Amino acid sequence: MAERYSALALARHALTGAPWERAWRAAQPRPSYDVIVIGGGGHGLATAYYLAKNHGITNVAVIEKSYIGSGNVGRNTTLIRSNYQMPGNTELFEHSLKLWEGLSHELNYNVMVSQRGQIVLGHSPSQMDVLARKGNTMLLNGIDSELLDRGDLMKLLPYLDYSPNCRFPIYGGIIQRRAGTVRHDAVAWGYARGADQLGVDIIENCEVTGFVRDGDRVVGVETTRGRIHAERTAISVAGHSSTVAKLAGLRLPVEAHLLQAFVTEPIKPFVDHVISFGAELFYISQSDKGGLVFGGHIDGFNTYTQRGQLPKIQTVAECAVALIPSISRLRLLRHWAGLQDMTPDGSPFIGRTPLRNLYLNAGWCYQGFKATPATGWCLAHTIAHDDEHPYVRHLSLDRFERGKIYDEYGLGQWTYRQ
Amino acid sequence: MLRIPCPHCGERDFTEFRYAGDASKVRPAHGTDDLQAWHDHVYLFDNPKGPHREYWQHVLGCRQWLVLERDTATNTVIGSRLARDRVRA
Numbered sequence: 024m025a026e027r028y029s030a031l032a033l034a035r036h037a038l039t040g041a042p043w044e045r046a047w048r049a050a051q052p053r054p055s056y057d058v059i060v061i062g063g064g065g066h067g068l069a070t071a072y073y074l075a076k077n078h079g080i081t082n083v084a085v086i087e088k089s090y091i092g093s094g095n096v097g098r099n100t101t102l103i104r105s106n107y108q109m110p111g112n113t114e115l116f117e118h119s120l121k122l123w124e125g126l127s128h129e130l131n132y133n134v135m136v137s138q139r140g141q142i143v144l145g146h147s148p149s150q151m152d153v154l155a156r157k158g159n160t161m162l163l164n165g166i167d168s169e170l171l172d173r174g175d176l177m178k179l180l181p182y183l184d185y186s187p188n189c190r191f192p193i194y195g196g197i198i199q200r201r202a203g204t205v206r207h208d209a210v211a212w213g214y215a216r217g218a219d220q221l222g223v224d225i226i227e228n229c230e231v232t233g234f235v236r237d238g239d240r241v242v243g244v245e246t247t248r249g250r251i252h253a254e255r256t257a258i259s260v261a262g263h264s265s266t267v268a269k270l271a272g273l274r275l276p277v278e279a280h281l282l283q284a285f286v287t288e289p290i291k292p293f294v295d296h297v298i299s300f301g302a303e304l305f306y307i308s309q310s311d312k313g314g315l316v317f318g319g320h321i322d323g324f325n326t327y328t329q330r331g332q333l334p335k336i337q338t339v340a341e342c343a344v345a346l347i348p349s350i351s352r353l354r355l356l357r358h359w360a361g362l363q364d365m366t367p368d369g370s371p372f373i374g375r376t377p378l379r380n381l382y383l384n385a386g387w388c389y390q391g392f393k394a395t396p397a398t399g400w401c402l403a404h405t406i407a408h409d410d411e412h413p414y415v416r417h418l419s420l421d422r423f424e425r426g427k428i429y430d431e432y433g434l435g436q437w438t439y440r441q
Numbered sequence: 442m443l444r445i446p447c448p449h450c451g452e453r454d455f456t457e458f459r460y461a462g463d464a465s466k467v468r469p470a471h472g473t474d475d476l477q478a479w480h481d482h483v484y485l486f487d488n489p490k491g492p493h494r495e496y497w498q499h500v501l502g503c504r505q506w507l508v509l510e511r512d513t514a515t516n517t518v519i520g521s522r523l524a525r526d527r528v529r530a
Contacts, residue, residue, distance in 0.1 A: 265488035276484040278463075279513070324443075324460040326513050327490045333442050334456045367484050423484045424477070436483060439460060 047219035055252035062260035063087025065096035068214035069399020075221035088230035098361035104202035111417035119397030132213030141202035191302035262362025264385035283331035289313030305342035369441035461496035
């Protein structure tokens with residue numbers, strides 16, 4: 024049994040100088056498993072964890088082509104929230120937020136959940152009506168939400184631009200106080216360690232190169248480290264969903280796009296909440312190290328390069344300064360890009376596929392990180408029961424064929440405009 | 442910065458253009474009542490990691506539609522032609 028992390032263990036190691044053991048074993052692939060999860064990101068690791076924890080299925084392998092934490096789980100802007108409006112998403116994201124609230128204890132790993140509150144700003148009277156409707160929907164579903172007027176905001180966020188002539192005047196906003204941020208790397212490491220302790224094999228540097236089929240059934244995968252058989256297989260690979268699904272002969276309603284994120288040089292505590300601009304897609308928070316973390320919209324055309332385009336940096340910087348003029352002279356320390364698996368209605372897919380014993384979790388667009396615990400929970404249920412969890416029935420892969428488009432944002436069927 | 446060769450105006454920044462999606466798809470014949478064909482046309486994507494043909498309109502230039510071929514793994518431009526030439530061809 025692996026060592027429990029505690030204050031006592033910390034003191035013991037500090038005093039004796041004893042080295043810490045690995046957080047998870049460097050597992051070698053075995054010839055066969057009950058379940059293989061392709062993709063060692065947050066979603067894949069959480070799925071393996073809940074398969075073992077909730078369903079007692081411990082003969083599981085997570086196959087990762089690189090190292091744990093190398094993909095989107097380490098590239099996002101770490102926000103968690105549950106301010107959604109449509110039946111289905113409301114339950115799913117609220118379940119996720121509740122799991123986040125207990126996750127550090129659940130995993131015995133400090134994932135640094137910080138419920139600092141997320142504020143969405145309104146810049147016109149009609150936008151305030153929309154925010155009020157959103158807040159009411161949340162309250163009716165038992166989710167916390169509070170409408171703020173301009174005076175409240177001037178007290179809470181005195182550093183925003185409230186000048187009378189600014190391009191997007193601030194009328195008010197809405198706050199979800201239970202929303203906030205999480206240390207994203209710790210989520211990957213915590214779930215990996217938790218799953219490993221329950222018997223899951225986490226196999227890094229092992230890329231899936233094909234699927235083993237028996238008629239319309241998937242019975243295993245070909246990898247760079249040989250063939251591995253599995254009763255059931257799940258794909259959870261975010262940006263590369265199309266390329267992995269193609270190996271199984273599936274064509275998905277997914278396109279790969281880029282989203283850039285930014286960190287400034289560290290400053291003293293300044294932005295105490297997560298703030299979303301209401302006039303453009305822009306959001307900002309401050310990390311524990313002091314850097315302002317922010318992001319905006321996708322680059323606008325499909326690409327796998329993971330290198331962002333300069334004009335988007337300018338747009339995002341303009342948003343930042345329009346909202347908080349006092350940060351105009353801060354220097355950007357780092358910026359990076361992650362692959363978004365964009366879908367035609369802005370919603371993901373979790374569930375069964377046309378191939379038996381093959382399950383899919385893909386198409387998360389911008390929303391993947393905050394959904395990590397609930398996705399793992401629901402995908403594990405879906406795999407264990409060969410039937411979708413009630414929280415994800417609205418996210419089936421065939422919903423477009425059935426006319427059940429799930430457009431939380433109502434933007435039309437363009438992947439590059441979601 | 443992605444630079445797009447416009448057949449009329451020469452190589453320009455991509456910010457002069459409007460992106461309009463996958464150009465390799467062929468629209469089902471007008472009046473087709475095969476709903477699966479329409480579903481596949483509207484919602485499914487090859488989404489290749491490699492050469493990809495896509496529509497761009499030079500909105501801040503000659504306003505012509507063109508088909509750009511670009512490697513999505515590197516953003517290297519392979520070639521471009523006017524969309525109407527492609528339709529006629």
